[in-house]
Amino acid sequence: MSERQAAPRTPTWWLWLAAWPVTAVFVLSNAATPLYVLWQRDIGFSKGTLTVVFALYIVGLLGSLLVSGVVSDRLGRKPVLLPALALALAACAIFATATTVTALLVARLFTGIAVGAVVSAGMAAVTDVAGPERRRLAALLASCAMVFGAGLGPLLAGVLSETLPAPTVTVFAVEAVLLVTAVLAVLRMPVRRPAAPGEGAWVRVPGVPRGNGVHLALGVAVFAPGITATSFVLSLGPTLLTELLGTTSRIVSGAMAFVMFLAATGVQFAVRKLPRHTVLTAGAISTSLGMTALIAAVHASSVVLLVASALLAGAGQGMGQLGGLSLLNSTVPPRRLAEANAALNVGGYLPAGLLPVSTGYLMDAVGPPTGATVFGTALTGLAVVGALFVLVGHRRVPEPA
Numbered sequence: 001m002s003e004r005q006a007a008p009r010t011p012t013w014w015l016w017l018a019a020w021p022v023t024a025v026f027v028l029s030n031a032a033t034p035l036y037v038l039w040q041r042d043i044g045f046s047k048g049t050l051t052v053v054f055a056l057y058i059v060g061l062l063g064s065l066l067v068s069g070v071v072s073d074r075l076g077r078k079p080v081l082l083p084a085l086a087l088a089l090a091a092c093a094i095f096a097t098a099t100t101v102t103a104l105l106v107a108r109l110f111t112g113i114a115v116g117a118v119v120s121a122g123m124a125a126v127t128d129v130a131g132p133e134r135r136r137l138a139a140l141l142a143s144c145a146m147v148f149g150a151g152l153g154p155l156l157a158g159v160l161s162e163t164l165p166a167p168t169v170t171v172f173a174v175e176a177v178l179l180v181t182a183v184l185a186v187l188r189m190p191v192r193r194p195a196a197p198g199e200g201a202w203v204r205v206p207g208v209p210r211g212n213g214v215h216l217a218l219g220v221a222v223f224a225p226g227i228t229a230t231s232f233v234l235s236l237g238p239t240l241l242t243e244l245l246g247t248t249s250r251i252v253s254g255a256m257a258f259v260m261f262l263a264a265t266g267v268q269f270a271v272r273k274l275p276r277h278t279v280l281t282a283g284a285i286s287t288s289l290g291m292t293a294l295i296a297a298v299h300a301s302s303v304v305l306l307v308a309s310a311l312l313a314g315a316g317q318g319m320g321q322l323g324g325l326s327l328l329n330s331t332v333p334p335r336r337l338a339e340a341n342a343a344l345n346v347g348g349y350l351p352a353g354l355l356p357v358s359t360g361y362l363m364d365a366v367g368p369p370t371g372a373t374v375f376g377t378a379l380t381g382l383a384v385v386g387a388l389f390v391l392v393g394h395r396r397v398p399e400p401a
Contacts, residue, residue: 010129010190015138017185018129019145021081022122024182026149027156028088028175029057029115032095032108033234033257034158034250035168037242045101051360053104054235057112058353062346064116069206069342072121073335076193077128080338081186084117088179092172119146119345120206124338127329128191139325140272144265147318151261154234158254167250194335206342208332215331216340218393219324220347221386222283225379226317229287231352232294232375233260233310236360240298240306240368260310264318276323277394283319284387286312291376291383298372316383320348355379 036050045053064084072080091110098104123142130138153175160174161167208216238253267286271279290312297305324344332340355375363371 021182022145023149027153031153033154034254048361051357057108060109060112061116064113065342068117069120069339072338077125080121088114096172120342147264154254155258215327222320225383226320229313260314263314280323287316287383295376
């Protein structure tokens, strides 16, 4: 009996609880965002170094995805999720005591590894708990758990760091408590180990079964530009608020990230019943509009336009993520589902790591307006190509059930 078949009639509340570890780890993934200005002041490092700290998270995540999806499909969800949560708790301890750039790099690396495990094994676990008859609901809950946690982290960090003493300690102490509750949820989660062993290497670039490549490509075409846009806002948004708009409040920067991911969460519920190709096309259009607003914001020094850019970027990621996960959930067999989730995220996070880092150094060299304009223009082009690919590709692939 496969994991997805293990609990086909599990109560709906267990689907929400199964998604909680995804939320808890993604709270950590972006909790540091409003705090970078404090570390920059206390430790002293450039915008380029800041984007390297952010990108080491991507390195850890991508490295984790080479292993976690395959291991999860072969050994089960819990043997991957529990070590990931332990590593996330270690990252909290390092963040809370960080006094050097090296400490921040290590903490971000550990966070990335934990997130990589969660986006493969954790999201697949939600589908396993849901059962085959609730695959679309599982994709929605898993995707929303990811983006809601990603938004809650910076908001929580912004508020706590402005209102309580020892901000870099308090934020990660609270997050550690959330992670402990996630450990308890995983221990009780009603999933079983796979019955049949998998085939092939344990460490490999994740992929999908033959015939599912086009579903993966359609998801990546929209998810990649969307998550690259939100990664830019997370890594360089606080800097833009400070340097261009004169806003130094960590609550404001955290709130901007929160509303970005709140938009990503809300839009998924709004479009959940639409055809997947419609969701993907709308996601690409939203990302394009978001980058247009970003370019206008940095040239006009407009808070309103920068927030609008964040909202549109969040909606673009949310729809790209939901469309991609739904296609994979509906077509990939349970024994390869975690690996397929990993493949989608590899395709998304590669540009999300490379482009913001390049832009950070470009902004150091030529200034924020020019750097942001180059980034926005390049990403708009990628999003438009993604939309065209979806419009052409869906005609060759029937809509999954």
